[in-house]
Amino acid sequence: MNNTVxxxxxxxxxxxxxxxxxxxxxxEKDGGAALAAYQEPLGSxxxxxAMVPAAKLxxxxxxxxxxxxxxxxxxxxxxxxxxxxxxxxVVREKDAYWTPNGNHRRAAAAKLGGGFIPAIVIPEPAVxxxxxxxxxxxAHNLKDKALExxxxxxxxxxxxxxxxxxxxxxxxxxxxxATLGILYEKNRRFxxxxxxxxxxxxxxxxxxxxxxxxxxxxxxxxxxxxxxxVLAALVARGKKRxxxxxxxxxxxxxxxxxxxxxxxxxxxxxxxxxxxxxALEEFDLGAVHFGQIQSAAQIAxxxxxxxx
Numbered sequence: 001m002n003n004t005v006x007x008x009x010x011x012x013x014x015x016x017x018x019x020x021x022x023x024x025x026x027x028e029k030d031g032g033a034a035l036a037a038y039q040e041p042l043g044s045x046x047x048x049x050a051m052v053p054a055a056k057l058x059x060x061x062x063x064x065x066x067x068x069x070x071x072x073x074x075x076x077x078x079x080x081x082x083x084x085x086x087x088x089x090v091v092r093e094k095d096a097y098w099t100p101n102g103n104h105r106r107a108a109a110a111k112l113g114g115g116f117i118p119a120i121v122i123p124e125p126a127v128x129x130x131x132x133x134x135x136x137x138x139a140h141n142l143k144d145k146a147l148e149x150x151x152x153x154x155x156x157x158x159x160x161x162x163x164x165x166x167x168x169x170x171x172x173x174x175x176x177x178a179t180l181g182i183l184y185e186k187n188r189r190f191x192x193x194x195x196x197x198x199x200x201x202x203x204x205x206x207x208x209x210x211x212x213x214x215x216x217x218x219x220x221x222x223x224x225x226x227x228x229x230v231l232a233a234l235v236a237r238g239k240k241r242x243x244x245x246x247x248x249x250x251x252x253x254x255x256x257x258x259x260x261x262x263x264x265x266x267x268x269x270x271x272x273x274x275x276x277x278x279a280l281e282e283f284d285l286g287a288v289h290f291g292q293i294q295s296a297a298q299i300a301x302x303x304x305x306x307x308x
Contacts, residue, residue, distance in 0.1 A: 005024040005025050005028055005034050007020075007021075007024055007036060007048075008035065008037070009036070009037050009038070010037075010038040011039065014039060016046055019046075019123050020123060023048055023092060023121060026092060027050050027052065027121065030052075030053060030056055030095065031056075032052045032053050032056075032116065033050060033116075034048055034049075034050045034121075035049050035050055036048070036049045037049075045122075047120055047121065048120070048121040049087070049118070049119075049121075050118075050121050051116040051118055051119070052116065052118075052119045053115070053116060054109060054114050054116060054117050055115075056095070056096050057090065057096075057097045057099060057110075057117055057119070058096050058097065058098055058099070059098070059099060059103040059106070060098045060100050060128055060132065061098075061151065061155065062132075062148065062151030062152045062154065062155045063100060063103065063132055063148050063151065063152075064144040064145070064147060065144070065147070066103065066104060066107055071104055071108060071111075074104050074105065074108045075108040075111050075112060078108050078112060079112060084109055084114060084117065084118065086102070086105060087102070087118040087119050088101065088102025088103075088105055088117060088118075088119050088120070089101040089102055089120050089122065089131060090119045090120070090121050090122070091121070091122050091123075091124070091125040091127065091128045092121065092125070093125055097119065097121070098125075099119070100129075100131040100132045101131050105117075129152055129155075129168075129171045130170065130171055132148060132152065132171065142180070142192050142193050142196060143184050143192065146177045146178075146180040146181035146183075146192060147181055148177075148181075149172045149173070149178050149181050150177075150182055150184070150185060151181070152168075152171055152172065153168075153172065153178050153181070153210070153217075156168055156210060157210045157211065157214060161210050161211040162209050162210070162211065163209060163210055164206075164207055164208065164209055164213075165205055165206040165208060165209070165210055165213035166205040166206060166207055169205050172205070174203075175203045175204050175206075176196065176199035176200060176203035178217050179199065179203055179220045179221050180192040180196070180199070180224070182217060182221035183224060183225060183228075190228070191228070191249055193250075194231070194250055194253050195224055195227070197257065198253075198257050198258075198259055198273075199224075201259055201266060201272075202259070202266055202267065202268065202269040202272045203220065203269045204269070219270070223270065223273040223274070223277065224273065226277055227253075227276055227277050227280055230277060230280040230281055231249060231252060231280055234252055234283060235249055235252070237285055238252075243288065243289075243293065245294065247293055251288075251293045252280070252283060253276070255283070256276055256279035257276065257279075258275035258276060259272060
């Protein structure tokens, strides 16, 4: 055990494991300062409180992108307050520190010239994936969440390709996030929300290992991409007829959704998407008028704001 780093320990009568002392030494070698070792109050897991060099602090490579607006606001608040009040959460990965919680704070502090950032350092790198699933610093939209999940998916695929996809249900939250993430990787402006109501019912986690499951995800994404191509052609034709409305895509897909009626036995994801594509290809745009779309949009907006 390396005892060269003097740590404040809590509880005072407890003995931190060797991994904590090794992590503290690594932080010191990286130019930081390990200040205290403690057991967090829920699971009694050992963690470190430390000052980490800002230059070595990075976002996890699989999390959502920074929000320019949120970063700007946070930077303004920090500058006015003239202090950094909330530690980030990090895991040490090789010679860097990944922050699955606190990336906007990290970026704001770096922008303001902070050389060191206070951090809660967790010894187990795998916890970073779980923390991302619980991150509530900034609300996700569907694109952000889908991109974050497909990045986590690819990271797990590289590390543990033989693990079952369903074993990561906690981190991924919903299976269709991974499917839509593949499409958002290709096109950040993809209208994923149009297909979410259908996918949320039929796109489930797979028992197959990740190395095989990713192929199924790509096939499902290809089906949705095909549906989007047919839908885009319908929308273009609709606009020529004067059916120009932001809800037009949602209206057409809702009319073509094979799951509109309550069903005891749902079809497979692949069968449901094939039915959707067929219905889109056969959709009679001539039977639609502007008033129907407008009414449907108003109903959808009312449902969205109803208290749960």
